[in-house]
Amino acid sequence: MKNKPNDLILQTVTTMISFIIILFSIHLFFAGHYTPGGGFIGGLMTAAALVLLLLAYDIKTLNTILPFNFRMMTAAGLLIAVLTGAGALLFNQPFLTHAYDYFELPLLGETSLHTAVLFDIGVYLVVIGVTMTIIQTIGESE
Amino acid sequence: MSLLHLAILLPFIAAVIVPFLFKGFRSIHTGWFVLLVPLALFIYFIQYMPVTSSGQTVSKTFEWIPSLGINFTAYVDGLGLLFALLITGIGSLVVLYSIYYLAKEKEALHNFYVYLLMFMGAMLGVVLSDNLIVLYMFWEFTSISSFLLIGYWYDKERSRYGAQKSMLITVFGGLSMLGGIVLLYIMGGTFSIRELIGMSGELMADPLFLFAMILILLGAFTKSAQFPFHVWLPDAMEAPTPVSAYLHSATMVKAGIYLVARMSPVFAESGVWLWLVAGFGIFTLFWGSFNAVKQTDLKGILAFSTVSQLGLIMSLLGLGAAALHFDTLDENMYMTATIAAVFHLINHATFKGSLFMMAGIVDHETGTRDIRKLGGLVNLMPITFTIAIIGSFSMAGLPPFNGFLSKEMFLTGMISVFELDLFNLNTWGILFPVLAWIASVFTFIYSIMLVFKTFLGKPQFDKLPKKPHEAPIGMLISPLVLVTLVVVFGFFPNLLSNTMIKPAVEAILPSLPAAGQEVYVDIYFWHGFTPELFMTLGIILTGTLMYATLAKWQGVYNRIPERFTINGFYDRGLDGSESGSFKLNEFFMTGYMRSYLIYIFAFFVAILLSTLTVSDAFVIDTSNLAEIRIYEVVLAIVLIAGAITILFAKSRLTSIVLLGVVGYSVALFFVFFRAPDLALTQLVIETVSVALFLLCFYHLPEISRKEERMKFKMGNAVISILVGLTVTLIGIASFSNSQSFESISQYHIDNVYELAAGGNMVNVILVDFRGFDTLFEICVLGIAALGIYAMVNFRGVRREKR
Numbered sequence: 001m002k003n004k005p006n007d008l009i010l011q012t013v014t015t016m017i018s019f020i021i022i023l024f025s026i027h028l029f030f031a032g033h034y035t036p037g038g039g040f041i042g043g044l045m046t047a048a049a050l051v052l053l054l055l056a057y058d059i060k061t062l063n064t065i066l067p068f069n070f071r072m073m074t075a076a077g078l079l080i081a082v083l084t085g086a087g088a089l090l091f092n093q094p095f096l097t098h099a100y101d102y103f104e105l106p107l108l109g110e111t112s113l114h115t116a117v118l119f120d121i122g123v124y125l126v127v128i129g130v131t132m133t134i135i136q137t138i139g140e141s142e
Numbered sequence: 143m144s145l146l147h148l149a150i151l152l153p154f155i156a157a158v159i160v161p162f163l164f165k166g167f168r169s170i171h172t173g174w175f176v177l178l179v180p181l182a183l184f185i186y187f188i189q190y191m192p193v194t195s196s197g198q199t200v201s202k203t204f205e206w207i208p209s210l211g212i213n214f215t216a217y218v219d220g221l222g223l224l225f226a227l228l229i230t231g232i233g234s235l236v237v238l239y240s241i242y243y244l245a246k247e248k249e250a251l252h253n254f255y256v257y258l259l260m261f262m263g264a265m266l267g268v269v270l271s272d273n274l275i276v277l278y279m280f281w282e283f284t285s286i287s288s289f290l291l292i293g294y295w296y297d298k299e300r301s302r303y304g305a306q307k308s309m310l311i312t313v314f315g316g317l318s319m320l321g322g323i324v325l326l327y328i329m330g331g332t333f334s335i336r337e338l339i340g341m342s343g344e345l346m347a348d349p350l351f352l353f354a355m356i357l358i359l360l361g362a363f364t365k366s367a368q369f370p371f372h373v374w375l376p377d378a379m380e381a382p383t384p385v386s387a388y389l390h391s392a393t394m395v396k397a398g399i400y401l402v403a404r405m406s407p408v409f410a411e412s413g414v415w416l417w418l419v420a421g422f423g424i425f426t427l428f429w430g431s432f433n434a435v436k437q438t439d440l441k442g443i444l445a446f447s448t449v450s451q452l453g454l455i456m457s458l459l460g461l462g463a464a465a466l467h468f469d470t471l472d473e474n475m476y477m478t479a480t481i482a483a484v485f486h487l488i489n490h491a492t493f494k495g496s497l498f499m500m501a502g503i504v505d506h507e508t509g510t511r512d513i514r515k516l517g518g519l520v521n522l523m524p525i526t527f528t529i530a531i532i533g534s535f536s537m538a539g540l541p542p543f544n545g546f547l548s549k550e551m552f553l554t555g556m557i558s559v560f561e562l563d564l565f566n567l568n569t570w571g572i573l574f575p576v577l578a579w580i581a582s583v584f585t586f587i588y589s590i591m592l593v594f595k596t597f598l599g600k601p602q603f604d605k606l607p608k609k610p611h612e613a614p615i616g617m618l619i620s621p622l623v624l625v626t627l628v629v630v631f632g633f634f635p636n637l638l639s640n641t642m643i644k645p646a647v648e649a650i651l652p653s654l655p656a657a658g659q660e661v662y663v664d665i666y667f668w669h670g671f672t673p674e675l676f677m678t679l680g681i682i683l684t685g686t687l688m689y690a691t692l693a694k695w696q697g698v699y700n701r702i703p704e705r706f707t708i709n710g711f712y713d714r715g716l717d718g719s720e721s722g723s724f725k726l727n728e729f730f731m732t733g734y735m736r737s738y739l740i741y742i743f744a745f746f747v748a749i750l751l752s753t754l755t756v757s758d759a760f761v762i763d764t765s766n767l768a769e770i771r772i773y774e775v776v777l778a779i780v781l782i783a784g785a786i787t788i789l790f791a792k793s794r795l796t797s798i799v800l801l802g803v804v805g806y807s808v809a810l811f812f813v814f815f816r817a818p819d820l821a822l823t824q825l826v827i828e829t830v831s832v833a834l835f836l837l838c839f840y841h842l843p844e845i846s847r848k849e850e851r852m853k854f855k856m857g858n859a860v861i862s863i864l865v866g867l868t869v870t871l872i873g874i875a876s877f878s879n880s881q882s883f884e885s886i887s888q889y890h891i892d893n894v895y896e897l898a899a900g901g902n903m904v905n906v907i908l909v910d911f912r913g914f915d916t917l918f919e920i921c922v923l924g925i926a927a928l929g930i931y932a933m934v935n936f937r938g939v940r941r942e943k944r
Contacts, residue, residue, distance in 0.1 A: 034901030036818040044826040051833045074924045081917055096913040100899045116909040126920040130927040137934045138837050
């Protein structure tokens with residue numbers, strides 16, 4: 001983005017707010033199984049935070065803060081989702097059969113662990129990857 | 143998975159290792175490693191011979207996709223074993239030959255042997271599987287590996303042309319065959335060949351029977367180069383000679399014959415089958431031998447001769463089907479036809495294999511295959527000459543070689559047509575012996591030409607690119623083994639009778655020996671002064687006479703203009719379909735997004751409105767409506783106002799903001815109707831996409847104020863109104879119909895905690911109940927992102943190229 005005005009207020013606010021948004025998005029992601037949220041919304045929310053950073057600063061700054069290759073992130077997310085699905089085949093279950101159980105974890109107490117979370121991580125990563133790839137590609141092109 | 147399955151798959155496994163061997167051991171010719179595979183398999187399969195010759199079969203099943211009835215059932219009977227031995231036996235000889243034919247320094251051996259092994263495995267799969275779908279899979283594998291092998295020297299234009307031609311024709315046949323297989327499944331409910339054979343009587347009564355037969359035969363005819371599909375085979379000769387010897391004469395082209403033989407018990411009772419198989423076969427026999435005489439390339443002669451010989455075997459298989467109409471086996475002379483078919487199949491593999499290798503040697507040592515340049519090689523290449531003379535005399539049907547025996551039996555089969563009062567054969571059937579005799583004369587001529595023009599006559603060594611000399615011993619071993627077999631089978635044909643021919647014939651005609659009888663195979667030289675003998679004498683006399691006067695009547699071949707040949711038809715068809723589809727494509731692919739959107743929306747409206755009308759689904763039911771609250775009215779007004787204002791917006795920024803208004807209003811609707819997940823998603827999506835739009839428009843060129851107002855277009859207006867109308871109607875109809883069936887929501891409400899241990903139904907549906915949808919959705923997202931990335935980043939590259 002050329003000739004960007006030095007928007008001090010937006011930048012200062014963004015530094016704080018984007019972290020809050022990202023934290024909130026992670027909360028949404030984990031809460032998804034019981035209350036509104038999930039991988040899709042969580043991913044979009046994280047992407048929104050990144051877009052905010054992008055608007056306040058510019059693409060170069062964003063790349064130095066988060067040096068990710070978002071296309072790889074998309075691929076990694078797809079891989080995680082497919083492998084989670086394929087994992088069921090190892091136990092002679094149809095593709096994408098999920099399993100869960102309750103575990104006693106330190107600090108958290110009794111917690112339900114669910115393979116759906118793994119699948120959702122895949123969705124989460126894909127959504128961030130896709131959104132950021134599109135925005136970066138279009139933003140970077142001259 | 144049994145040892146038998148592993149044996150079939152062994153070439154595929156070996157194909158994976160070959161490139162590493164090629165890289166790792168550059169000093170050793172890769173062929174030596176590859177040679178072990180067919181050799182081991184040949185030894186393995188020969189152990190099955192006592193089993194099949196005692197009339198038993200072996201069947202091993204590996205469950206592959208049992209829910210669709212697709213199991214990898216390996217089935218070894220006389221016919222399958224005969225082919226398996228041909229594939230591995232000739233395969234070993236060809237690999238040995240190729241070690242000397244292809245130099246390890248110059249050639250891409252890792253490619254060559256990978257393709258060759260892939261072919262070998264595929265071919266074994268074709269002949270040893272009982273399941274039609276598995277057979278089809280391997281069948282297409284043979285087409286693909288043949289394509290790759292013909293195009294092995296891909297820098298030559300002719301190679302690429304030949305490869306494409308063979309691919310188009312054989313894959314066309316393969317797909318027709320798949321159609322036939324599906325029809326058989328619809329009729330019989332199984333993919334297993336043996337089960338289909340069991341119900342052949344019921345199948346015949348089915349109206350689909352004829353279609354299934356024709357489609358299956360299309361597959362067999364294209365693969366076995368029967369007229370008019372034979373045009374691909376001569377062009378396939380661009381492949382390296384070991385490949386031509388292996389694929390295009392001994393094995394792959396016989397896959398069609400295998401299929402006809404294998405499916406005979408299912409179809410052969412029908413008269414259409416007899417006429418089609420025998421008719422196409424006999425005409426191909428004639429046409430191939432007639433055209434072989436005009437060729438000047440050694441491999442060209444051999445290619446047309448292969449076409450013709452394949453026709454011969456095909457016609458015998460067709461006439462052999464007549465045996466099914468006679469109950470007693472003793473006087474059943476139609477059995478002779480099938481026995482002759484199997485016998486000739488073996489003989490053809492031996493003499494044609496050796497002849498191809500001979501042609502390869504001549505090419506390798508003199509640098510040309512053109513018979514107009516060759517001549518007088520007999521003193522320089524005595525061993526090659528011996529190979530050539532035994533091979534071609536056997537092909538011409540001269541005693542004492544094996545070709546004479548099967549040719550006599552072939553003539554017997556053809557003459558017997560006269561005594562057949564079946565399917566009008568006693569009237570039109572006269573064509574069979576006549577065509578057979580004419581074709582045999584031409585066969586005699588080109589066989590003589592092959593030897594005399596190459597090895598005898600005036601030496602003209604100055605025309606040869608290389609100084610000719612005898613081939614290295616390694617190259618001679620394989621053809622020598624084959625001609626030895628030609629002589630051995632000639633003198634002792636009964637070596638094969640009970641071991642190979644009888645079990646194969648029993649597999650082709652399984653219903654015959656049921657009455658406690660056995661197929662009796664006894665092949666001998668002297669039958670007395672029979673019509674066959676006089677026919678052979680006539681062939682030799684006429685053939686010699688015509689060969690002597692060849693120059694006088696050769697002009698016949700130039701009478702057919704290029705336009706009307708099948709090759710001309712193929713070329714024009716290919717060009718026509720290319721330019722035709724290009725034109726069609728140009729017609730509707732305008733390159734403007736707006737045109738595509740019109741297609742999509744017009745189709746959307748047409749298909750949905752017609753479904754709505756046809757299924758009579760449109761009803762309005764107002765009984766169960768909720769109360770309309772003031773918030774909703776206000777929100778709806780905002781939404782509609784926003785949407786309409788976009789049309790009149792003067793700047794892009796305004797349009798984007800207004801689009802945002804529409805999106806956020808919809809999100810608020812979700813809030814009102816208590817769908818927090820949807821509302822959240824919609825809000826975030828709206829935010830991100832507004833940012834995205836801003837980015838996009840930032841890059842668009844500034845347009846002048848005058849053009850900012852779009853012109854009113856009637857067509858667009860009609861389509862947009864129709865889209866809105868369709869969506870509204872479907873919305874109303876689906877709400878009104880919702881009482882007529884039980885909603886799936888209750889299932890989700892009941893099971894969300896029970897089965898998935900979750901509390902948020904929407905998310906559980908996304909990740910668990912309908913996980914597949916989500917998986918595909920994120921795939922689509924990923925593809926879209928990559929597409930945008932590629933379009934934006936590589937657009938410059940393309941422009942430079944133009």
